[in-house]
Amino acid sequence: MAMDEVVDRVSALAENLLTPQGMELVDIEYKREGRHMVLRLFVDRDGGITLDDCALVSRELSEILDVEDFISENYTLEVSSPGLNRPLKKESDYERYRGRLVKVKTFELVADEAGNPRKTFLGDLGGLVDGVVILNLREGQIARIPFDKIAKANLEFEF
Incomplete structure (x- = not known):
């Protein structure tokens, strides 16, 4: 089974497990690290996730994956x-x-908006309007970035 198929099937199983518990699947990775495959799920909930939450999800999902048994490696x-x-x-x-x-x-x-072309933007998120992400940039201007042009976006921690 292709890696993206594994990700899709695990995502569906994880969503069914997480949603009733008030958690969400933020991201999922299935990739080779060294000689071994790693299936990594990032989960969250309002107010944050605890180590006990992660352990619970790991146990329950592991049991489901053992029963479904579609990952060959x-x-x-x-x-x-x-x-x-x-x-x-x-x-x-x-x-x-x-x-x-x-x-x-x-x-x-x-x-x-000042006409400066770039690939990296840092600013306060103004939301999403009609498929366009609005950013109030740290330099003072605004950037309007089409959602489908975003390669990666992360919250930044302010110290």
Whole structure:
């Protein structure tokens, strides 16, 4: 089974497990690290996730995966918090974290309102409007970045 198929099937199983417990699947990775495969899930909930939450999800998901038995390779299952620099993956994340400092990287050059083309933006999130992410940049101008041009976006921790 291809790696993206494993990710899709595990995502569906994890969502069914997490949603009733008030948790969400933030991200999932299935990749080779050294000679071993790692299936890594990042889960969260309002107010944050605890080590006990991660252990519970790991135990329950492991039992489900043992029954479903669709992953042919040996792998290590890891469940953790997305951390302080939580990735923004879903469109709803861009509304939920409105007002927070974010770093956005794009696939290609995108110009801010001053006409400066770049691939990396740092600013306060103004939300998502009609498929466009609004960022109030630290330099003072605004950037409007089409959602489909975003390669990676993360919350940034302010000290």
